[in-house]
Amino acid sequence: MxxxxxxxxxxxxxxxxxxxxxxxxxxxxxxxxxxxMENNKPKIIFVLGAPGAGKGTQCEKIVNSFGFKHLSAGDLLREERAREGSQFGSLIEDCITNGKIVPVEITCSLLENAIIKTNQETGNNKFLIDGFPRNEDNLQGWQRQMSEKVDFLFVLFFECSQDKCVERCLKRGQAGSGRTDDNMESLKKRFDTYMNDTMAIINHYRGLGKVRQIFANEDPETVFKSVKNALTEAQEQKLF
Ligand SMILES: Nc1ncnc2c1ncn2[C@@H]1O[C@H](COP(=O)(O)OP(=O)(O)O)[C@@H](O)[C@H]1O
Ligand SMILES: Nc1ccn([C@H]2C[C@H](O)[C@@H](COP(=O)(O)OP(=O)(O)O)O2)c(=O)n1
Structure with a gap:
């Protein structure tokens, strides 16, 4: 032998x-x-879908049922914008209000730091990365900085009609989300970016057979039934 x-x-x-x-x-x-050998790299699911498709809402449910850590790229950027002394505050604000995508160097570093911090503090190694990668720059930057360091599983894609998404975002704004982009003017630009840039990323992953698609027009509990099925299947395949 x-x-x-x-x-x-x-x-x-x-x-x-x-x-x-x-x-x-x-x-x-x-x-x-x-x-x-045990593979100890962080396991990553990207969560994508139009603004208001319900990504954040469903991520919260996944956290409770499957033990992932939820990292929202949008939340991390809003936190960085609000951080005293941040050199990126006004750039982030301009992007968010105008529905543009922040340069990947900023977003990717925020994500990497959050992954490391979570892992060190809690030992959790399973992440939902919500709202990323949203364009080619995001994708290329991630591949350069992170792809070797993580175990990417798949994209969870929430497919929801534009009418529903707009209605939900406006309602979220009226309910006091405090977001500077939950208004019709910003939403129009966010949807342009989504159609022109993010759909291409989703299609890229679809071509690789890495998209699990969820119909997200229904109420949150109904949507979560489909999410649960998709994640249980992934669990049975020993992906996490
Ligand atoms: N399935 C749903 N049906 C109706 N309203 C929803 C649904 N999912 C989320 N919402 C509401 O719509 C708004 C946008 O949801 P959110 O999860 O923040 O979406 P995203 O993270 O995709 O922007 C929130 O106010 C949320 O409470
Ligand atoms: N990868 C990302 C994610 C969000 N952003 C910016 C631009 C987005 O319009 C805002 C808000 O993103 P967030 O994911 O919180 O919100 P929606 O899915 O659009 O409802 O943040 C970004 O520049 N790059």
Whole structure:
């Protein structure tokens, strides 16, 4: 067995595979046992859908039922905007009000910091990243900075009609969300960005077979039934 292994280990590909997935632990004598290495990289689900599709609402339910940590890119950006001394405050404000997407270097660093902090403080290693990646710049930046450091699972895509989304955002604004973009003028621009930029990202992942799509027009509990089915299936496939 050992000479055969030694021979195999001489090929570069096998060595690479071995180092990544398997460890050789010595037993007594000259016997060894192969052990599968635990993959401790953070597991990531991207949550996408139009403004008001119900991403945040459903993420909260997923947190309670499946133990993920919810990281909303929009919330992290709003926090950074409000942070005293932030050098990005006015840039973020301009983007949010005009429905534009903040440069990825800012958003990706906020996300990475939040992942590390959560992991250190709570040990939780499963993340819902809500509202990201929203355009090509987001996607490329993530690939550069994060793709090697995480285990990306799939995109959870909330598909909801524009009428419903607009109605929900306006209602959220009237109910006192305090958001500077829950008004018709900003919403128009947010939807342009969604149709022109974010849909292309969703289609990119669809082409890779990495989209789990949820019909999100119904009430929150009905939508969550579909979410639960999708996540239970992923759990049964041992994705997390
Ligand atoms: N399925 C639903 N039906 C009706 N209203 C909803 C539904 N899901 C969310 N809402 C409400 O619509 C607004 C937008 O939902 P939210 O989860 O914040 O969406 P997103 O994160 O996609 O912008 C919130 O006020 C929320 O309470
Ligand atoms: N990846 C992201 C996510 C959000 N933003 C900015 C621009 C978005 O219109 C706002 C609000 O995003 P958020 O995800 O909170 O809200 P909606 O899904 O649009 O309701 O934040 C961004 O620039 N880049």
């Amino acid at each position: 050992i000479p055969v292994l030694n021979q195999l280990l001489k090929t570069k590909l096998v060595v690479k595979c071995f180092k990544r997935h398997v460890t050789l632990s010595p037993l007594s004598g000259n016997k060894f046992i192969l052990r599968k």
